[in-house]
Amino acid sequence: MRKESKAFQAETKELLDLMVNSIYTNKDIFLRELISNGSDAIDKLKFQSLTDSAILGDDTDFRITIALDKDKREIIVTDNGVGMTYEEAEENIGTIAKSGSKAFKKSLEDQAGGSDVDIIGQFGVGFYSGFMVASNISFTSKSPHSDKGVRWESTGDGSYEIEETESGKRGTSITLVIKSGEEYDKYLEEWKIKDIVKKYSDYIRYPIYFKDEVINSTKPIWKKDPKELKEEDYNEFYKSNFHDWADPSLHFSLKVQGTVEYTALLYVPKKAPADFYTKDYKRGLQLYTKNIFIMDKCDELIPEYYSFLKGLVDCDTLSLNISREILQQNKELSDISKSLEKKITGEFEKLLKDDRAKYVEFWEEFGRNIKFGIQDMFGLNKEKLQNLLIFRTSLDDSYSTLQEYVDRMGERKEILYATGDDLVSIKSLPKIEALKEKNIEILYLTDKIDEFSLKTMRDFNGKSFKSVNDSDFKLDDSKEKQEEIKKLSEDNKSILEKVKEALGDKVAEVRLSADIGKNAAASLLAKGEISLEMERVLSSMPGSQGVKAEKILAINPEHPLFARLKVEENGGSFKDLVDVLYTESLMLEGFPLENPAEFIKKLNALLK
Numbered sequence: 001m002r003k004e005s006k007a008f009q010a011e012t013k014e015l016l017d018l019m020v021n022s023i024y025t026n027k028d029i030f031l032r033e034l035i036s037n038g039s040d041a042i043d044k045l046k047f048q049s050l051t052d053s054a055i056l057g058d059d060t061d062f063r064i065t066i067a068l069d070k071d072k073r074e075i076i077v078t079d080n081g082v083g084m085t086y087e088e089a090e091e092n093i094g095t096i097a098k099s100g101s102k103a104f105k106k107s108l109e110d111q112a113g114g115s116d117v118d119i120i121g122q123f124g125v126g127f128y129s130g131f132m133v134a135s136n137i138s139f140t141s142k143s144p145h146s147d148k149g150v151r152w153e154s155t156g157d158g159s160y161e162i163e164e165t166e167s168g169k170r171g172t173s174i175t176l177v178i179k180s181g182e183e184y185d186k187y188l189e190e191w192k193i194k195d196i197v198k199k200y201s202d203y204i205r206y207p208i209y210f211k212d213e214v215i216n217s218t219k220p221i222w223k224k225d226p227k228e229l230k231e232e233d234y235n236e237f238y239k240s241n242f243h244d245w246a247d248p249s250l251h252f253s254l255k256v257q258g259t260v261e262y263t264a265l266l267y268v269p270k271k272a273p274a275d276f277y278t279k280d281y282k283r284g285l286q287l288y289t290k291n292i293f294i295m296d297k298c299d300e301l302i303p304e305y306y307s308f309l310k311g312l313v314d315c316d317t318l319s320l321n322i323s324r325e326i327l328q329q330n331k332e333l334s335d336i337s338k339s340l341e342k343k344i345t346g347e348f349e350k351l352l353k354d355d356r357a358k359y360v361e362f363w364e365e366f367g368r369n370i371k372f373g374i375q376d377m378f379g380l381n382k383e384k385l386q387n388l389l390i391f392r393t394s395l396d397d398s399y400s401t402l403q404e405y406v407d408r409m410g411e412r413k414e415i416l417y418a419t420g421d422d423l424v425s426i427k428s429l430p431k432i433e434a435l436k437e438k439n440i441e442i443l444y445l446t447d448k449i450d451e452f453s454l455k456t457m458r459d460f461n462g463k464s465f466k467s468v469n470d471s472d473f474k475l476d477d478s479k480e481k482q483e484e485i486k487k488l489s490e491d492n493k494s495i496l497e498k499v500k501e502a503l504g505d506k507v508a509e510v511r512l513s514a515d516i517g518k519n520a521a522a523s524l525l526a527k528g529e530i531s532l533e534m535e536r537v538l539s540s541m542p543g544s545q546g547v548k549a550e551k552i553l554a555i556n557p558e559h560p561l562f563a564r565l566k567v568e569e570n571g572g573s574f575k576d577l578v579d580v581l582y583t584e585s586l587m588l589e590g591f592p593l594e595n596p597a598e599f600i601k602k603l604n605a606l607l608k
């Protein structure tokens, strides 16, 4: 019988050198590669048997078996797939697939001294990855198309032995002699084998046996008929796969067909993970192809604003030999990601419509992310995301979409809003009470980033946004009222100038106003681009302290304190009174008191 000692093809040898000396940290994947080869071999056999059922013989119990021999430091992976003939073994294992060899050679040249990680990832490397953990690899194989078997062996140096054997059982059995060293000992442990299989090969279609026990679940949950599954099944899968202790808040199960085809199973966690708002958080979905796990946290699959989603995408048409570097320019993957983004947005829109309570639960935990998405890149994603926004409104304090608000606003041209730390403090603003009396609905913006988001949007379907603190906001825009204010302002010109003088450059202007609510003595407004809220938010951030709104002190001419101001005009406590009015209006807008003791002293003096 034939027996030869042969040198590896030049590229293969280089690849082997890379493997043997690999610094690739994720060595665990060698087992995934061997299992997936076994699974492919069974696929091939089954395919051939469609036209030649005789090749199956009586061995139709398709399976992959893993065995350990600790004493000999061996892992043995066996399948009853299509096997290899002598010639096939020589061609398949001695050389790199023809299609890939040119590209491989080029990338070896390109990297010149770079890391091996790229290459390993890029070419899938399959069988050869065994040399990351093994000092010797051998296999026996038997193809149904030959009556002889084949044995192959190599230590990963430049050559391999290949010999013909007597006929044996159909399929391939690969033996890896695990390298010595603490780093490799774990591969001889039962738990490690089970762990790797669970992690990387759980959903291989054929059973994987280890010590007479099937250690994979054989059918992916996302490929099962959703009707067969209970919420609990989805939840269990979520917890074991995505390392969360709590059940998810909800899941979407997508099966997409058409120009791109994939299955996706996505989860919204109940709570944001502890590191969610830190740099440590890595977004992304698991990526599978043909039921085989390719990578965790593939961030190309989802946009930043959906970073809270956990889940997976399974696409049968992607190449298995895919790496992070390749993924970034993979056309198919970017098509999936575009399609996925639309689908996810659609699912959230549906939820918003069909189950408001559930949507609110999601929104209160992750709505900020969507708002950040709106602000990102100067509002590039506005159109996509604006229908997902909800805010509480003065209608009945509950959440409303912008469209729902617009549908109720009748002739009014602007979407009105007020900002504040919480509902209670916004609602007690005199202006808001007045609006309520007039049945004018406003949005309550209680999140620091809310106003920034609306400002980025500029408008919603042609309706612009207006803060009730804007200098030209009118509570009562009737001609008579505005005329009356104009006249009053002329009559009181000198006192208004004195107030301005007393405040110096704290304010840009002092005016009388009928638009701040009858219970208010005075109120702050802002003109220009920077709102009071923006100054308030930015001043709490490092490096932004200089950002100031252009403030206007608006005084209610009907308030008794205005009459008092006039009385005190030339008295000693005029300045204190002005200061108290100004400080009050700062406080109403949520600004911190600069000097509480000073304020109280002035107030008490006035109260005496």
Ligand code: ADP
Pocket (backbone or CB within 6 Å): 033, 037, 038, 041, 079, 081, 082, 083, 084, 092, 093, 097, 124, 125, 126, 127, 128, 171, 172
């Ligand atoms: P890939 O699987 O990406 O083609 P590998 O180096 O893992 O690359 O394998 C090379 C070839 O060797 C496979 O394409 C297949 O033809 C053959 N092969 C590997 N493992 C097996 C197996 N268990 N049974 C039959 N053929 C195999």
